[in-house]
Every structure is written in structure tokens, then in C-alpha cells.
Amino acid sequence: xxxxxxxxxxxxDTLMGLSSPVDGISFSLEKGETLGIVGExxxxxxxxxxxxxxxxxxxxxxxxxxxxxxxxxxxxxSAANMRQVRGHYMSMVLQDPVASLNPVFPIGNQVAEAVTVxxxxxxxxxxxxxxxLLQRVRIPSAENRIYEYPHQMSGGMRQRxxxxxxxxxxxxxxxxxxxxxxxxxxxxxxxxxxxxxELQADVGFGLIFISHDIGAVAELxxxxxxxxxxxxVETGPTRTIINHPRHPYTKALxxxxxxxxxxxxxxxxxxxxxxxxxxxxxxxxxxxCPRATxxxxxxxxxxxxxxxxxxxxxxxxxxS
Amino acid sequence: xxxxxxxxLLQAVLTLFVVSLFIFLLVRLTGDPKQVxxxxxxxxxxxxxxxxxxxxxxxxxxQYVRWVGxxxxxxxxxxxxxxxxxxxxxxxxxxxxxxxxxxxxxLAIAVGLPLGVLSAAHRGRGTDVSAxxxxxxxxxxxxxxxxxxxxxxxxxxxxxxxxxxxxxWTSIILPAVTxxxxxxxxxxxxxxxxMMETLSSDYVKLARIKGLSERTVxxxxxxxxxxxxxxxxxxxxxxxxxxxTIIAETVFAWPGMGSLVLSAVVNRDFVxxxxxxxxxxxxxxxxxxxVDILYAFLNPRIRYG
Numbered sequence: 260x261x262x263x264x265x266x267x268x269x270x271x272d273t274l275m276g277l278s279s280p281v282d283g284i285s286f287s288l289e290k291g292e293t294l295g296i297v298g299e300x301x302x303x304x305x306x307x308x309x310x311x312x313x314x315x316x317x318x319x320x321x322x323x324x325x326x327x328x329x330x331x332x333x334x335x336x337s338a339a340n341m342r343q344v345r346g347h348y349m350s351m352v353l354q355d356p357v358a359s360l361n362p363v364f365p366i367g368n369q370v371a372e373a374v375t376v377x378x379x380x381x382x383x384x385x386x387x388x389x390x391x392l393l394q395r396v397r398i399p400s401a402e403n404r405i406y407e408y409p410h411q412m413s414g415g416m417r418q419r420x421x422x423x424x425x426x427x428x429x430x431x432x433x434x435x436x437x438x439x440x441x442x443x444x445x446x447x448x449x450x451x452x453x454x455x456x457e458l459q460a461d462v463g464f465g466l467i468f469i470s471h472d473i474g475a476v477a478e479l480x481x482x483x484x485x486x487x488x489x490x491x492v493e494t495g496p497t498r499t500i501i502n503h504p505r506h507p508y509t510k511a512l513x514x515x516x517x518x519x520x521x522x523x524x525x526x527x528x529x530x531x532x533x534x535x536x537x538x539x540x541x542x543x544x545x546x547x548c549p550r551a552t553x554x555x556x557x558x559x560x561x562x563x564x565x566x567x568x569x570x571x572x573x574x575x576x577x578x579s
Numbered sequence: 580x581x582x583x584x585x586x587x588l589l590q591a592v593l594t595l596f597v598v599s600l601f602i603f604l605l606v607r608l609t610g611d612p613k614q615v616x617x618x619x620x621x622x623x624x625x626x627x628x629x630x631x632x633x634x635x636x637x638x639x640x641x642q643y644v645r646w647v648g649x650x651x652x653x654x655x656x657x658x659x660x661x662x663x664x665x666x667x668x669x670x671x672x673x674x675x676x677x678x679x680x681x682x683x684x685x686l687a688i689a690v691g692l693p694l695g696v697l698s699a700a701h702r703g704r705g706t707d708v709s710a711x712x713x714x715x716x717x718x719x720x721x722x723x724x725x726x727x728x729x730x731x732x733x734x735x736x737x738x739x740x741x742x743x744x745x746x747x748w749t750s751i752i753l754p755a756v757t758x759x760x761x762x763x764x765x766x767x768x769x770x771x772x773x774m775m776e777t778l779s780s781d782y783v784k785l786a787r788i789k790g791l792s793e794r795t796v797x798x799x800x801x802x803x804x805x806x807x808x809x810x811x812x813x814x815x816x817x818x819x820x821x822x823x824t825i826i827a828e829t830v831f832a833w834p835g836m837g838s839l840v841l842s843a844v845v846n847r848d849f850v851x852x853x854x855x856x857x858x859x860x861x862x863x864x865x866x867x868x869x870v871d872i873l874y875a876f877l878n879p880r881i882r883y884g
Binding site for chain 1: 703780879
């Protein structure tokens with residue numbers, strides 16, 4: 260197993276009280292595999308990603324769990340070792356390409372910085388490596404653009420530069436893409452997803468693709484975990500999840516999607532996600548769930564194994 | 580970049596020209612120096628004589644050209660109330676004021692900046708709390724009161740540091756602290772808040788994702804971005820310090836320009852007023868120019884804008 264996350268829990272101690280935006284999630288990732296994490300805004304997807312890299316912003320803390328990379332628990336690593344892990348083996352593409360590049364440095368400089376963390380290169384070969392990375396993410400006339408500043412480039416180009424930074428290391432094992440296409444327009448999105456797939460095939464890293472766009476996830480991912488209010492509610496192979504969802508939340512998410520080959524009314528999910536400072540005691544989706552019973556409101560359901568790789572945390576997962 | 584600097588330089592010279600016109604006219608509009616210089620019972624001939632001696636009977640354009648021409652070669656005229664060359668007055672007083680303002684500014688930069696950065700980087704911990712207490716003290720104490728308290732504590736109670744005047748390098752410490760604490764506090768607070776903002780930005784997160792050391796993340800990625808508003812405030816503070824030395828100069832009997840400006844205005848010594856105002860304006864204008872250039876150096880978006 261390349262990456263194994265076990266019972267990861269992030270806690271924020273704020274003036275408004277305690278909150279756990281990531282509340283005991285577990286998943287695993289094989290080499291070359293792509294895992295999709297889907298859920299609404301605020302369900303804890305991005306915070307999980309930050310937690311895996313140990314970059315939870317203060318006052319947040321990782322209070323429980325394990326993040327095993329090739330069997331080593333990263334949560335027990337020293338700060339210096341963790342920097343090495345980030346520089347060499349794990350990386351992340353952030354959501355907003357405009358905000359993720361530093362406005363006051365030329366982009367070549369920013370890519371070079373990422374390279375030097377993992378490789379010792381002379382000036383000349385460093386420049387070549389930077390140009391090569393930029394070419395790999397399809398930046399036209401890269402040798403001229405290394406002197407440009409972020410504000411001189413388009414959003415799509417900036418996202419590619421951010422991408423080049425993420426796979427600057429030669430021994431990248433895990434790449435987390437946190438809604439990498441949300442800020443891009445649709446045609447650029449498709450190009451970017453193709454690029455991600457291609458690079459993954461090339462390098463063979465495990466990819467965690469975080470998105471609220473189930474369509475993009477379906478296209479890219481081998482398996483999917485659906486997150487709701489800090490917990491994973493359903494995990495399974497992408498096909499199974501899309502065609503035979505067992506958790507009512509997954510079903511509701513899929514009902515919000517327009518489909519090409521059928522005409523039907525889109526069903527928005529009624530109600531709102533629960534307040535992270537006061538999660539309901541039972542199933543967190545129960546207040547919005549059309550099928551919720553007394554049991555759902557009082558007790559949190561354990562995972563029910565439906566298939567070998569398919570689990571759902573619902574009291575009634577085996578019905579229907 | 581060269582064109583940019585040249586353009587700003589021309590702009591500065593043009594501004595200085597306009598300012599000099601204004602000063603020239605305002606000084607002549609706000610009162611008649613002859614009435615102060617001559618006794619009430621003076622005759623009309625005496626008035627005419629003085630007018631001629633001061634060159635006030637020539638047409639205004641001619642007076643202006645003569646004034647500017649002389650200034651360009653370092654001749655600022657003669658003080659009518661003190662009967663000495665203004666350039667000599669400037670030579671005596673100006674370096675002292677500059678030194679005091681400079682020390683206050685140095686204090687603000689050398690203490691305010693690093694403390695602000697540390698305070699943001701260690702938010703909520705001991706360093707942060709003490710830095711904020713230091714800042715609140717600096718911003719809430721009026722400088723005349725602070726000056727007097729410092730006087731009472733160090734020279735009077737403890738018998739260390741000179742109480743006033745200019746004698747040796749230790750004599751500047753108390754006036755500089757009096758003058759500079761407020762600026763230090765403002766700079767500290769602004770640095771802290773802009774650093775907190777940049778530290779929570781996505782590009783700082785990406786810098787951490789790259790695996791860079793915390794020092795590089797803070798001082799290179801976050802600080803260079805936070806430096807822009809800090810630079811603006813620093814330039815404003817510097818100008819404030821130059822003109823704000825009057826209080827510190829008074830409390831510590833520092834031989835600067837503060838008292839000179841005041842007496843020249845009261846005595847309608849227009850030659851001195853003209854000279855001091857144009858010198859201070861020139862400092863403002865070229866100070867601003869320096870800040871603009873630094874800005875462009877720090878911020879590529881201005882350079883290519």
C-alpha cells in the first residue's frame with residue numbers, strides 16, 4: 260500500500276467552540292491509482308488534503324490518526340523530515356491558480372525553487388530542468404516565459420505552472436489535486452484533466468483528486484470516497500458508486516447531475532449541511548435524509564460492507 | 580526600469596517647480612515683512628529703501644528667477660531677523676534634525692519590522708503578546724509625556740544618559756526613543772497584520788508544499804509581499820518624523836530646526852521660511868521618488884503596469 264490514512268481527525272479550538280472538520284476519515288491509495296474525494300463545499304475535503312501534508316492552518320490541529328506513506332507514519336515525523344517528504348514524495352495542486360503563485364517572483368524562479376528542494380543542480384541544468392517541466396505541462400515557448408510574472412499569464416497557464424511545481428520532484432509518489440479545475444473554464448478544464456492523466460501514466464504517482472464535480476471524478480478516478488460533514492459516508496469503485504450508490508447522500512448528489520441520455524428534473528438536496536460546531540448526534544445526513552428514522556437521528560451508523568470494495572455508512576445500506 | 584525611473588525623476592522635478600512657485604507666492608501673500616522689520620514710526624522713504632534692499636520692488640517673475648537661481652548655487656539669502664546667511668543656519672540645524680529623525684526612523688525599522696514579522700509568525704505565543712503590549716504602549720503615550728517620563732527615569736532617577744543638548748552619541752538615545760516609539764509601534768502593527776494575511780495566502784501554502792524551510796517561507800515568500808504596504812507606511816512615517824521632531828527637540832533641548840521654523844514664522848522672516856519650506860518639500864518629493872522606485876523594484880505589477 261502506497262498511502263494509508265487511518266482515522267484522521269483534525270480539530271479547531273476556536274472562540275465558538277470545538278469543531279472537527281475532518282472527523283476520523285480513513286482511505287488508502289495504491290501506486291498509480293486515482294482516488295476521488297467528493298462532497299459539498301465545507302465538508303472537509305480540502306482540510307483532509309492539508310492534514311495529509313501536515314499543513315493544517317492554526318488554530319487547527321491533527322488530534323488523532325495515522326498517515327502512512329510506504330508504512331511510515333508521517334504524523335510522527337519531525338518537521339524537517341516532513342519538509343523532505345513534501346519536497347520529494349508528496350505534493351499538492353491548489354484550487355486557485357491565481358492565488359497559488361507568488362505575485363512578486365518570476366514563474367521560472369518559483370519552479371526552480373521547487374526543483375532545488377529535491378535535486379542539486381547547477382545553474383545551467385537547473386534552468387533546463389525548469390524549462391523541461393514547463394514544457395511537460397504544455398506551456399508554449401517555455402524558455403521565454405520563465406522570466407514572466409504570474410500576472411502576465413492567463414488562469415489556465417498559471418494552473419499549469421502550479422502543476423509543474425507540484426511534480427518538480429523526480430520521485431513523486433502521491434499527488435493531491437484539490438479542486439484543480441474549479442477556477443478554470445470548461446474547455447481548459449478538460450485539457451487539464453487530460454494532462455493530469457497523462458502525467459500520472461508517465462510518472463506513476465498515486466493521485467488523490469478532490470472535487471465537488473462528480474462528472475470530473477467519474478472521468479478520472481478508479482475509486483471514490485464521498486465525504487459529508489467531516490466523515491466519509493461511502494467508498495467504492497467509481498462505476499459502482501455512480502451506478503449503484505447505497506448511501507442516500509451519494510444518491511442525492513447524483514440526482515443533482517444533469518445526464519446526457521435522459522430527460523429528468525434535477526433534484527437539489529433540501530436543507531443545509533450541519534453546523535460544524537454542533538454536528539447531529541446520529542447520522543450527520545439524517546436531518547436532510549428523506550428516509551431517516553429514529554435510529555438514524557440517535558446513532559451514528561458503522562460502515563456496512565456491500566461488496567468487496569464497496570462500503571457505505573448507512574443503517575439501511577443493504578436495503579434497496 | 581530605466582525609463583520608469585527617468586519618468587518619475589522628471590515628474591519629481593516638475594512637482595518641485597510647482598511647489599516652489601506656490602511657496603514663493605504664499606510667502607508674499609501672507610503678510611508684509613517690512614512692517615515687522617521696521618518700527619511703526621518709520622518713514623515712507625525708509626520703507627522704499629528696505630524694499631529695494633530686499634529686492635521686493637522688482638517685478639515678481641524677476642524676484643522668482645533670482646530666488647531660484649541663487650538657491651541652485653546654494654545661496655538661500657540672509658535671515659532678516661538674525662542677520663546671518665540662511666545656508667549657514669541650515670548647515671547648523673538641519674543635520675541635527677536629520678540625525679534625530681533618522682535615528683527615530685532607524686529605530687522604527689530595526690525594531691518594528693522584525694518584531695512585526697516574529698509576532699505574526701508566532702501568533703498567540705509569548706513573543707506575539709509582548710510585541711503587542713510594546714506596540715500599544717507606543718501608540719497610546721503622547722510623545723511629550725513619554726519624553727518627560729524618560730527624562731525623569733534615566734538622567735534624573737538613575738543618573739544615566741544626558742538630560743539634554745547634543746553631546747556625544749548617548750545624547751541622541753532618549754530623543755530618538757521619544758520620537759521613534761510611536762512609529763515603531765505603527766510599523767510593528769502594520770507588519771504584523773499584513774504578514775498574517777500573506778502567511779495565510781495560497782502562495783505561502785504552496786511554498787510550504789514545495790518543502791521549503793520555514794525561514795524561506797516567512798522571509799522570502801510572505802515578507803516580500805507584506806513589504807509593500809509596510810513600505811508605504813514607512814515613507815509616511817519618515818516624513819512625519821522629519822516634521823515631528825519639534826516636540827522631542829523641545830523636551831531634550833536638541834539644537835534642530837523645530838525652534839528655527841517657529842521663530843521664522845513668527846518674525847515674518849520670509850527668507851528663512853521660504854528656504855526651510857522648499858528644503859522640506861524637496862525632501863518629501865525625493866523621498867516619495869525613492870519610495871516609488873523601491874515599490875517598482877518590489878512589485879513587478881507596477882514595473883510593467
